[in-house]
Amino acid sequence: MTQPMFEQLEIQEIHDTLLxxxxxxxxLCEANGIDYFLIGGGCLGMARHDHKMIPWDDDLDISIWANDMPRFVQAAQTLPSRYKLTFRTLSKNSSIQISDTSTLIEFDNPSKKQLICADNVFIDVVPMMYWPSLAWKHFDNWYAIALAINRTTNSPTPWKAIVKKLLRFSGLxxxxVSLGRRFYxxxxxxxxxxxxxxxxxxxxxxxxQKWIGRYPWHVIYPLxxxxxxxxxxxxxxxxxxxNDLHEFVRLRYGNNCMQQPKPETLWKHFDRAVRIKP
Incomplete structure (x- = not known):
């Protein structure tokens, strides 16, 4: 059997794949009447780099309303076969990674791999919701922790794994989760x-799910x-x-977000990407 050949991708080629x-x-969203909007580093690139991706960034993120996620998943079954959907978790309202299977991503640090479910260059599709107040979302963060512990006690950090096991043993x-599913x-x-x-x-x-920032209505709408x-x-x-792109990135990344970061603070999701050559 002929072994596949690999060609390392430059950052420009990674960006082309992401786009x-x-x-x-x-x-897909527009054809099926599904509301969505760009979030994360893509918005920061628009605001800080004249509508271009951040030069070193290696992923993109969009948001879809949680109630529309089942329709999105159903519609995504019609995507070309080279694209794959991967759920980050088995929980309700899980984020989805859509990846290009003609690529592979590689890691020097195994702990990075634990943060990513896809094996290929990907974008994240994140479910969002409307909340009446910050207090409700603060409470929901604790509920998210209970859901995570009820699902698994695994953790890359040993002490966190121990705490999770103790909490799970307590039954709390x-x-x-039982009360939450019935009432909350x-x-x-x-x-x-x-x-x-x-x-x-x-x-x-x-x-x-986690915060993914918190944005007043007028910052998002009208899109x-x-x-x-x-x-x-x-x-x-x-x-x-x-709607208010600069306020959005300020709320997400802080008051100094329009300044160029120091090289040692640059974050990359993976260390290399390759293209599988036929």
Whole structure:
């Protein structure tokens, strides 16, 4: 059997791959009437790098409303076979990674791999919800911890694994999740629908998931279509993005987000990527 050949990808080629994935996801959402918007480093690139991706960035993120995620997953079954969906967790409102299986990503540090489910160059699709107040989302963070412990006690940090095992042994996470599914989750769903209908509250990660920032309604709406490209390539993707882009990135990354970071602080999700040659 002939062994596959691999060609290492330069950062520009990684960006081209990410934009190709983004383009098909945008087309999928628009064809199926699914609301979405760009979040994360893609927005920072728009604001700080003149509508281009951050030069060293190696992923993109979009948000979809949690109630629309089942429709998105169903519609994504029609994507070309080279694209794969991977759920980050088995929990409700899990993020999804959509990856290009003609690529592979490589890690020098195994602990990085534990943060990523996909084996290929990917973009994250993150479920978001409407919340009436910060207090509710603070409470939800504790609920997310209970869900995680009830699901698994594994952790790359030994002391965290021990604490998780002790908490699970106490039975508190199981009790919290049982009560939450009966009373808390239906209440949050009703609040989410009310805030959406009335245009109030703020927007953050879906129930049982982490913050993903917290944004007042007017920062997100009305959504605006903006081009996103990369350095060295004139092709762009017209993508839905937050109304007040600069305020969005300030809330997500801090008051100094428009300054260039120091080289030692640059974050990369993986160390190398290769293309599988036929």
């Amino acid at each position: 190709s994935i983004l383009r098909i996801v945008v087309e 996470p199981h009790l919290t 989750e239906p209440l949050v769903e009703r609040m989410n629908c009310r805030c959406h209908a009335e245009g109030v509250g703020f927007i953050s990660g879906a129930m049982g 605006k279509n903006r081009p996103l490209g990369s350095f060295g390539n004139t092709d762009t993707v017209l993508v839905s993005s937050p």
